[in-house]
Amino acid sequence: MARQIGDKEDRSDRHTGLLKLVQILSFLVVFMAGMIMGLATSSQINQYFTSQARLFFNNNIAATKFPASNCTILKPCKKVDCFSMDTFLHPNNLTHGMTDEELFWRASLMPTKEEYPFDRLPKVAFMFLTRGPLPMLPLWERFFRGHEKYFSIYIHTPEDYVLNVSRDSPFYSRQIPSQHVEWGTVSLVDAEKRLLANALLDFSNERFVLLSESCIPVYNFPIVYKYLINSEYSFVESYDDPSRYGRGRYNRKMLPDIKLFQWRKGSQWFEIHRALAVHVVSDTKYYSVFKKYCRPACYPDEHYIPTYLNMFHGPLNANRTVTWVDWSLGGPHPATYMKVNVTESLIQSIRNNGTECSYNSEMSSICYLFARKFHPSTLESLLNLTSTVMGF
Ligand SMILES: *[C@@H]1O[C@H](CO)[C@@H](O)[C@H](O)[C@H]1NC(C)=O
Ligand SMILES: *[C@@H]1O[C@H](CO)[C@@H](O)[C@H](O)[C@H]1NC(C)=O
Ligand SMILES: *[C@@H]1O[C@H](CO)[C@@H](O)[C@H](O)[C@H]1NC(C)=O
Ligand SMILES: *[C@@H]1O[C@H](CO)[C@@H](O)[C@H](O)[C@H]1NC(C)=O
Ligand SMILES: *[C@@H]1O[C@H](CO)[C@@H](O)[C@H](O)[C@H]1NC(C)=O
Ligand SMILES: *[C@@H]1O[C@H](CO)[C@@H](O)[C@H](O)[C@H]1NC(C)=O
Ligand SMILES: *[C@@H]1O[C@H](CO)[C@@H](O)[C@H](O)[C@H]1NC(C)=O
Numbered sequence: 001m002a003r004q005i006g007d008k009e010d011r012s013d014r015h016t017g018l019l020k021l022v023q024i025l026s027f028l029v030v031f032m033a034g035m036i037m038g039l040a041t042s043s044q045i046n047q048y049f050t051s052q053a054r055l056f057f058n059n060n061i062a063a064t065k066f067p068a069s070n071c072t073i074l075k076p077c078k079k080v081d082c083f084s085m086d087t088f089l090h091p092n093n094l095t096h097g098m099t100d101e102e103l104f105w106r107a108s109l110m111p112t113k114e115e116y117p118f119d120r121l122p123k124v125a126f127m128f129l130t131r132g133p134l135p136m137l138p139l140w141e142r143f144f145r146g147h148e149k150y151f152s153i154y155i156h157t158p159e160d161y162v163l164n165v166s167r168d169s170p171f172y173s174r175q176i177p178s179q180h181v182e183w184g185t186v187s188l189v190d191a192e193k194r195l196l197a198n199a200l201l202d203f204s205n206e207r208f209v210l211l212s213e214s215c216i217p218v219y220n221f222p223i224v225y226k227y228l229i230n231s232e233y234s235f236v237e238s239y240d241d242p243s244r245y246g247r248g249r250y251n252r253k254m255l256p257d258i259k260l261f262q263w264r265k266g267s268q269w270f271e272i273h274r275a276l277a278v279h280v281v282s283d284t285k286y287y288s289v290f291k292k293y294c295r296p297a298c299y300p301d302e303h304y305i306p307t308y309l310n311m312f313h314g315p316l317n318a319n320r321t322v323t324w325v326d327w328s329l330g331g332p333h334p335a336t337y338m339k340v341n342v343t344e345s346l347i348q349s350i351r352n353n354g355t356e357c358s359y360n361s362e363m364s365s366i367c368y369l370f371a372r373k374f375h376p377s378t379l380e381s382l383l384n385l386t387s388t389v390m391g392f
Contacts, residue, residue, distance in 0.1 A: 103197045107281045123152050123205050125154060131213065135376035136215070139216060139382055140171070143220070152199065156175075158178065158181070177194075186304075189287070196208055196272075210269050211370060216371055216372070218370065219390065220390060220392035231359065233316060236271070236319070238309060248297075251293040263303070265302055266306035269323040276317075283308060286307075325372050348389060
């Protein structure tokens with residue numbers, strides 16, 4: 001540009017004097033003004049399009065950059081299908097930047113159409129709510145081996161914890177975006193909902209089981225899968241405890257939304273059907289009441305889901321848990337099993353102690369599929385018992 005102006009100057013007749021100079025100067029002023037305006041507008045347009053693009057394509061797939069230079073009509077660049085059914089139905093990368101509010105909204109979407117446009121093999125989502133390490137990892141890996149098509153794993157850890165597992169483990173790259181959890185507070189319920197919501201994004205997940213790092217399976221995968229997938233009920237412990245540890249934790253300020261006769265207690269370690277999982281992540285009203293009025297010595301994780309289901313979905317609940325725990329020692333915490341305690345007869349008695357449980361419309365000798373709490377030191381003994389007692 002500058003050169004063109006210079007050329008004009010060279011070519012101009014120096015003898016025409018002042019008039020010519022004035023003409024050149026006014027041309028320059030107009031030209032510069034035009035250029036500044038042009039630049040300002042184009043940068044605004046760029047900004048506008050960038051922010052629009054961020055708004056609409058705020059996910060990894062769409063944001064993938066292509067080398068624009070080498071693409072021609074004859075030889076087009078490989079395109080990513082942003083609306084691909086596969087990534088929509090089975091997101092295989094659990095990393096995302098959604099807030100809880102956005103995530104719960106997405107997870108609450110439910111298909112109205114009854115048939116699926118793909119072969120849907122129902123899966124069980126195993127959701128691990130952990131403080132970090134997974135000491136029972138080798139036991140679970142053995143449990144899952146060979147059944148890859150039938151389950152998905154989700155792990156909630158402390159916020160910045162990186163779980164170190166090998167690439168060929170089913171636990172590899174299964175951590176969900178996690179947040180800080182304070183035990184005994186509503187943040188524990190938030191973590192449970194976060195696990196449910198992430199797992200709901202996979203449309204093949206049909207049953208959702210919550211586990212901790214101290215949980216172990218006591219039956220093999222095919223039995224667990226069949227038991228859960230064929231159950232007409234969800235397994236959320238939900239009972240009326242008249243003592244101060246049950247009704248005593250109810251707060252009258254929860255009226256009129258929650259009444260004392262609706263109040264329930266139950267173990268945090270639930271197992272629920274997809275339909276109920278959608279209801280749990282969708283609820284804001286009752287969750288907010290718990291957040292406000294259920295504070296220590298009221299523990300939201302022991303009351304929110306049992307009470308909410310009792311109020312609205314009771315008939316779909318078996319009201320019992322499939323995760324065994326030993327309260328026989330008394331006190332506020334259940335027994336933790338150490339290496340010395342783990343014997344064949346212990347595991348046998350958890351699998352079947354002679355009591356039967358109702359399952360659908362029948363009775364079943366299988367009441368518990370999982371058990372807690374097992375200390376990391378029990379791992380080796382448990383691995384020794386898998387083939388002889390647990391059947392895997
Ligand atoms: C684009 O073309 C250049 C030159 O032909 C080549 O060196 C480069 O590798 C190409 N890039 C891609 C991504 O194909
Ligand atoms: C998942 O996506 C994140 C963010 O785009 C990326 O950093 C990560 O490498 C991806 N993980 C896998 C296993 O593809
Ligand atoms: C992860 O585990 C492997 C094998 O146990 C070990 O070699 C490696 O150092 C670990 N990495 C980190 C970051 O802890
Ligand atoms: C569980 O309790 C609900 C009441 O909340 C009841 O409607 C339902 O029938 C019970 N489930 C079973 C299997 O008894
Ligand atoms: C584990 O074994 C020890 C030693 O025999 C015993 O004192 C303890 O009560 C046992 N724990 C449980 C939960 O049974
Ligand atoms: C078996 O377990 C159930 C549930 O934990 C318990 O109520 C029952 O007393 C146990 N029965 C025997 C014979 O130990
Ligand atoms: C596990 O089994 C092996 C081989 O049978 C045995 O050497 C080891 O002591 C057992 N470990 C435990 C903790 O039972």
